[in-house]
Amino acid sequence: MLQGRMMDRPLLIIDILKHAADAFPAVEVVSRTVEGPVHRYGYADAYRRVARLAHALKQLGVEEGDRVATVAWNTYRHFELYYGVSGVGAVCHTINPRLFEDQLEYIVNHAGDRAVFVDADLVPLAEKMAARFGCVEHWVVMTDRERMPETTLPGALCYEELLADKPETYDWPELDERAAAAMCYTSGTTGNPKGALYHHRSTVLHALGLLAAGVVPLRQGSVVMPAVPMFHVQAWGQPYAAPIAGAKIVLPGRKLDGGSLRELMEAEGVTVTLGVPTVWLGLLAHLRETGGTLTTLKHLMSGGSAAPVSMVRAYEEEFGVAVSQGWGMTETSPVCACGADGPRMDAARGDARYALKLKQRRLFGVEFRLVGDDGEPAPLDGESQGELQCRGPWVVGGYYDDEAATADAMTGDGWFRTGDVASIDGEAMLQIADRTKDLIKSGGEWISSIDLENEAMSHPEVAEAAAIAMPHPRWQERPMLVVAPRKGASPTADDIRGHLEGRVARWWMPDDIVFVDELPHTATGKVSKLRLRERFGNRVPPAARTLPSETEPWTSITPTR
Ligand code: AMP
Numbered sequence: 001m002l003q004g005r006m007m008d009r010p011l012l013i014i015d016i017l018k019h020a021a022d023a024f025p026a027v028e029v030v031s032r033t034v035e036g037p038v039h040r041y042g043y044a045d046a047y048r049r050v051a052r053l054a055h056a057l058k059q060l061g062v063e064e065g066d067r068v069a070t071v072a073w074n075t076y077r078h079f080e081l082y083y084g085v086s087g088v089g090a091v092c093h094t095i096n097p098r099l100f101e102d103q104l105e106y107i108v109n110h111a112g113d114r115a116v117f118v119d120a121d122l123v124p125l126a127e128k129m130a131a132r133f134g135c136v137e138h139w140v141v142m143t144d145r146e147r148m149p150e151t152t153l154p155g156a157l158c159y160e161e162l163l164a165d166k167p168e169t170y171d172w173p174e175l176d177e178r179a180a181a182a183m184c185y186t187s188g189t190t191g192n193p194k195g196a197l198y199h200h201r202s203t204v205l206h207a208l209g210l211l212a213a214g215v216v217p218l219r220q221g222s223v224v225m226p227a228v229p230m231f232h233v234q235a236w237g238q239p240y241a242a243p244i245a246g247a248k249i250v251l252p253g254r255k256l257d258g259g260s261l262r263e264l265m266e267a268e269g270v271t272v273t274l275g276v277p278t279v280w281l282g283l284l285a286h287l288r289e290t291g292g293t294l295t296t297l298k299h300l301m302s303g304g305s306a307a308p309v310s311m312v313r314a315y316e317e318e319f320g321v322a323v324s325q326g327w328g329m330t331e332t333s334p335v336c337a338c339g340a341d342g343p344r345m346d347a348a349r350g351d352a353r354y355a356l357k358l359k360q361r362r363l364f365g366v367e368f369r370l371v372g373d374d375g376e377p378a379p380l381d382g383e384s385q386g387e388l389q390c391r392g393p394w395v396v397g398g399y400y401d402d403e404a405a406t407a408d409a410m411t412g413d414g415w416f417r418t419g420d421v422a423s424i425d426g427e428a429m430l431q432i433a434d435r436t437k438d439l440i441k442s443g444g445e446w447i448s449s450i451d452l453e454n455e456a457m458s459h460p461e462v463a464e465a466a467a468i469a470m471p472h473p474r475w476q477e478r479p480m481l482v483v484a485p486r487k488g489a490s491p492t493a494d495d496i497r498g499h500l501e502g503r504v505a506r507w508w509m510p511d512d513i514v515f516v517d518e519l520p521h522t523a524t525g526k527v528s529k530l531r532l533r534e535r536f537g538n539r540v541p542p543a544a545r546t547l548p549s550e551t552e553p554w555t556s557i558t559p560t561r
Contacts (some may be wrong), residue, residue, distance in 0.1 A: 002047075004239075004459065005319055006485075008175035010086075010174065010175065010176065010200065010201075011177045011200055011201045011204035011205065012172075012174075012175055012177060012200045012204070013083060013086045013087065013181055013200050013203055013240065014050075014083055014086065014087035014172050015205060016083075016204065016207065016240050016243050016244055017043065017046065017047050017050060017083045017243055018047060018172075019243065020043035020046075020047070020243030020244070020246065021043050021044040021047035021048075021245065021506075022030060022560070023041050023246060024042075024043050024220065024243070024246040025043055025044035025427075026042040026043075026044070027042060027043055027220070027247070027248050028040050028041065028042055028043075028053075028077070028248045028249075029041060029076050029079060029248075029249050029251070030044050030248065030249070030250045030268055031074070031075040031076045031079075031250075031251040031253060032075075032249065032251070032252050032253035032254075032255070032260075032264055033075055033253060033382070033446070034073055034075060034119045034121050034142075034253055034254055035036060035120070035143065035147055035242040037234060038267075039076055039262075040220055041073070041076065043243055046076065046079065046080065046083075046356040047083075047378045048085065048168040048169075049080050049163065049261070050080050050083045050084045050164035050170075050296075051166075051167065051168050051169050051170035052079070052163040052164075052168060053084035053162075053163055053166075053169070054084050054087055054170040054172070055161055055166035055167060055170060056162040056166055057084060057088050057090065057115075058084060058088065058520070059166075060115055060137075060138050061114075061137075062085075062088060062090050062114065062115060063089075063090070064088070064089030064090065064173070064175070065089065065090065065091070065179075065180065066090045066091065066114050066115075067082070067091045067093045067111045067112055067113045067114060067183065068085045068090050068091065068092060068093065068109070068113065068114065068115045068116075068117065068553065069093045069094075069095050069113040069115065069116045069117065069136075070092060070094050070095065070116075070117045070118075070230075070307075071095045071097050071116060071117070071118045071119065071122050071125070071126060071229070071231075071232070072094075072118065072119040072122070072142055072230065072231070073119055073229065073253050073254040074226060074229060074230045074235065074251040074252055074253055074254075075119075075142075075251050075253055076251065077119075077142045077300050078119075078142070078230045078251075078512075079239055079249075079251065079416050080232075082182070082230070082234070082239050082240075086181035086182060086200065086203075086247050087170070087172055088172075088173070089173055089175050089179060089404060090180060090186075091180045091182060091183050091197070092183070093113055093182070093183040093184075093303065094180065094182070094183070094184055094230060094231040094234070095107060095108070095110050095185075095231055095233075096229070096231045096232065096523045096524065097122050097125055097223055097231070098523035098524075099187060099193075099523050101128070101129065103133075103187055103193055103202075104129055104132075105129065105133070106152060106192055106193060106376055107185045107193050107195075108129075108133045108302050109132075109133065109134060109135055109402070110134050110135065110185075110192070110193075110195065110400075110401065110419065111185075111195060111241075112135045112409055113133070113134065113136055113182060114136065114137050114138065115136065115137060115138035115139075115140065115151070116133070116136050116139055116140070117140045117142055117159065118139065118141055118142060118153075119141075119252070119254075120141055120142065120143040120147060120149055120433055121151050121487050122502070123151050123153065123387070124152055126139065127151060127152050127153055130152075130153055130154065131476070136156065136262065138155065138332070138359040138543045139151075139153040139155065139156045139157065140156070140157045140158075140159055140162060141153070141156055141157070141159060141242060142159045143158065143322050144158065144159075144160035144161075145158050145160065145161055145465055150208050152470075158268075160511075176200075176473060177199065177200045177201040177204075178199045178200070178201055179199060179200060180197050180198070180199055180315060181203055182197075182198045182203060182234055183195055183196065183197050183198065183235055183400065184196050184198075184231070184232070184234065184326075184330050185330075186329070186330035186331065187523070190276070191405065192402075192405075193266060193308055193397040194400075194402055194405045194491070195399055195400035195402065195482075196233075196330050196331050196333075196396050196399065196400070197396075197399075197400040198234070198237045198333060198394075199392065201346075202333060202374055202393055202394040202428070203234070203237075203333070203394075203530050205365060205393045206237050206240075206242070206333040206394040206409070207237050207240035207241040207244055207333065209334055209335070209363045209364060209365045209366075209394065210241045210338075211244060212363070212364060213246055213324060213338060213361075213363045214339075214341070215301065215338040215339065215363070215365065216238075216240060216241075216274060216299060216322075216324075217271075217272060217298075217299055218241055218245035218247045218272065219245050219246065220245070220246035220247065221247075221385075222242075222245065222247040222248070222271050223247065223249075223250060223268060223269050223270045223271045223272070223273055223296070224238055224242050224247050224248070224250070224270070224271070224272045224273070225239075225249075225251075225252060225261075225264065225265060225268070225270045225272070225273045225274075226238040226249070226251070226252075226273075226274050226275070227241070227256055227261055227273050227275035227528050228253055228274055228275045228276065228279075228303075229256075229275060229302070229524070231252075232304075232330075232334065232524050233328070233330050233334040234333070234334075236274055236303065236326070236328070236334055236335060236337060237333065237334075238274060240509060243437035247272075248268075250264060250265075250268045250270055250332065252264055254338055254425070254440075255274070256279050256282075257282055257286070257527075258282045258283040258284070258285060258286025258287065259286050259290075261273075261279070261283055261473075262283060262287065262294065265294060265296065265297055266296065268296075269296045270295055270296055270297055271297060271298050271299065272297075272298065272299045272300075272301070273300050273301070274300075274302075274303070274326075274525060275299060275301075275302065275303075275304075275474075275525075276302070276303065276304035276307055276308060276403050276524065276525040277302050277304070277306070277308060278306050278464075278521055278525045278526065278527070279525060280300065280302055280307070280311060280315070280335045280463075281308075281311060281463065281464060284314055284315065285463065285486070285487065286312060287319065293319065294319050294320075294321055296344055297321050298318075298321065298322060299321065299322050299323075299324070300321050300323050300324075301324050301325070301326050301338065301339075302324075302325050302326070303325060303327065303328060303334070303335070303338075304322060304359075304524065304525070304526055305461065305526040305527065306432060306450040306453070306454070307321070307323065307325045307358075308453065308454050308457040308502070309354045309355075309357070309358065309454050309458060309533065310454075310457050310458040310541055311323075311326075311332060312354060312357050313354055315426065316357070316409055318440030321480050322337055323357065324339030324340070324341065324357070324360075325338070325339065325357065325358065325359075325360055325517075326338040326339070326360060327360045327432060329399075329418060330394065330420075331396040331409070331416060332366075332390060332392075332394060332396070332418075333394035333395070334360065335363065336363055336366040336390055336392070336394075336395070337360035337361055337362045337363060337366070337368075337430045338359055338360050338361065338363065338423065339360060339361060340356050340357065340359045340429055342361075343358075344356065344427070350351060358431055358454075359425070359429040359430060359431045360429065360430045360431075361427070361428055361429050361430070362424075362428040362429075362430060365392050365393055366390055366392035366394070366395065366458045367390060367391050367392060368388060368389070368390050368428070368430065369388075369389050369390075369391070369415065370384065370386030370387065370388060370422065370423070370424060370425055371386045371387045371389055372384070372385075372386045372387075373386075373531075375420060380424040380425065380428075381423075381425065381426070382423055382424070382426065382429070382431075383423060384423060385421050385422065385423050385433055385446075386421070386422070386423075387417060387418070387419070387421060387422075387436065388418045388420045388421070388422040388424075388430070388432075389415040389416060389418060389474075390413060390415065390416055391415045391416060391493055393448070395416050396409075397410070397414060397416075398410060403469060407410050411464070419435060419436050420432050420433075420434070420435055420436070421433045421434050421436055421439060421446075421448075422492070429530045432450065432475075433448040433450060433451070433501075434449055434450055435529075438468075438529055440467065440468070440469040440479045441469070441476055441477050441479070442472070442475045442476065442477050442478055442507065443475045443476070443507070444476075444481070445507075447467075447477070447479055447507075447508050449466070449467040449468065449529075451504070451508075452467040452479060452500075452504060452508060452510070453465050453466055453467050453481075454495060455498065455499075455500055455503045455504050456481055456483065458499075458503075459486055459491065459495070459499045460487065460489075460490035461490075461491040461495070461497060462483055462484070462485060462489075463484045463485060463486045463492065463518050464484045464518075464527065465481055465483045465519075466481070466519055466527045466529060467479050467480070467510065467536070468480055468483075468529055468532050468533050468536065468537060469480070469533075470511065470512065470536070470537060470539050471537075471538070472511070478510075478511040479508065479509075479510045480510050480511060480512040480513070480514070480536060481496065481510040481512070481514075481549070482513075482514050482515075482516055482519065482532055482538065483496060483513060483514070483516070484515075484516055484517065484518050484519050485515060490515075491515075493513040493515075496510075496513050497509065497510075497513065501527075510547070512539060514536065519532070525556065
């Protein structure tokens with residue numbers, strides 16, 4: 001082999017912030033703090049504080065490879081931990097405080113976290129859990145001395161005190177770019193949570209991949225607000241992508257309700273934002289109720305679960321905000337596909353445009369394939385469906401210290417099994433049909449819960465809807481729809497059914513429609529099908545009022561979309 005004559009410089013996370021400090025020293029990181037007031041400083045200040053933090057971590061005895069946990073909202077101190085912890089060669093393990101206590105106990109002990117950095121308002125949770133976190137040696141409350149709460153946390157330290165007397169420069173180690181840098185557990189519906197362990201290289205390449213694809217348009221002058229929590233898959237890479245691009249970053253703290261988000265967006269001139277559909281549905285409801293507008297926001301990315309078309313349309317047509325949809329997983333850093341912008345989108349009008357909005361183009365660096373029930377590759381024709389498998393430099397090659405889960409997730413030839421069912425067209429555009437376990441199998445044929453929900457949510461009186469399977473003696477499973485009406489509206493089951501008629505195949509028509517005030521959500525803000533199944537999954541379907549006749553063969557009925 002003829003070796004290239006290029007330098008072998010590692011891709012390291014701390015170099016992102018160093019670059020921003022040099023090139024964009026005054027570009028701001030703005031946070032709504034947990035304590036209330038808005039805090040702001042430039043990337044150069046952030047870099048100096050991260051150096052202080054690195055000294056503090058060394059003082060605590062944190063060594064390369066050690067796991068350091070954060071239990072925190074989106075603020076500048078959390079941002080500093082992203083860089084400081086990975087910068088000294090340790091692993092920043094972001095923890096979702098909304099998980100069940102047993103999951104928290106498992107995650108912290110499985111990761112073997114040596115230190116926990118916790119936001120002041122989450123101290124009561126930490127106190128409750130402390131005795132169950134056997135491995136934790138240090139507790140650091142992310143606040144200053146004045147606001148330091150009374151606490152029973154053993155030897156609790158104050159973040160600002162810890163940083164106060166430390167130097168503003170740090171001699172960053174030249175780490176191997178494959179050294180672990182960050183960690184996030186994903187909690188499936190069965191089994192223990194599983195740890196994705198990102199390295200410096202995967203994190204930097206993911207951030208560059210986001211920027212290359214223009215997943216969200218970031219450059220100097222852009223103002224990005226990750227409305228996705230920083231404990232959820234590294235806030236989808238924004239704390240890394242924004243400093244590379246020189247964009248201002250706005251961290252919304254704890255409050256992700258529509259009113260709080262809009263206020264901060266308007267005050268800080270946010271141009272781009274990212275989050276899960278539940279957050280965007282909340283903001284939409286707020287805007288409609290208050291008659292509010294979004295005067296600076298140009299682009300909204302929705303990901304984490306399927307974006308309802310009606311929501312995409314509302315943002316675009318009522319508020320002039322371009323929406324794109326991203327696909328990703330904790331295991332894939334997360335973003336692997338996003339948006340479908342380009343000449344095809346420019347040319348598309350009306351329904352065709354919104355149908356295209358449901359698709360996402362694969363990012364450079366990631367590869368996709370579809371595998372059918374028979375284990376054979378499914379054609380990439382935009383129609384055929386199969387399990388989505390992927391590989392790439394920011395996709396997990398296995399889980400942290402969990403060989404059984406790794407064996408389940410990885411194929412023999414090194415691809416990651418996503419558990420999503422999808423189609424892909426001839427232009428690498430992905431369309432997710434469902435999670436494998438959420439598909440509804442009726443008479444041997446699949447019904448996509450996402451498609452059904454999408455149609456239900458296009459009813460003007462529906463705020464959110466979820467479709468789950470109910471057992472059926474003849475058809476094995478039939479769909480039921482759980483609907484949360486919009487505030488002040490009270491649609492009937494017949495209204496919904498009338499609306500669905502002609503929009504979905506007759507055999508997709510839900511056998512049962514129930515109404516709830518609000519759908520249950522998971523710790524990351526997605527609709528919890530698990531809790532819906534627990535509550536409704538064993539309902540006996542009402543008389544087979546919507547079933548086709550005995551003689552009608554299921555397979556001959558093609559869905560109308
Ligand atoms: P998590 O690891 O918690 O981020 O969840 C990953 C899962 O979220 C994926 O496997 C998908 O099932 C779902 N998901 C993420 N993005 C989308 C999307 N754009 N459309 C539909 N489902 C999505």
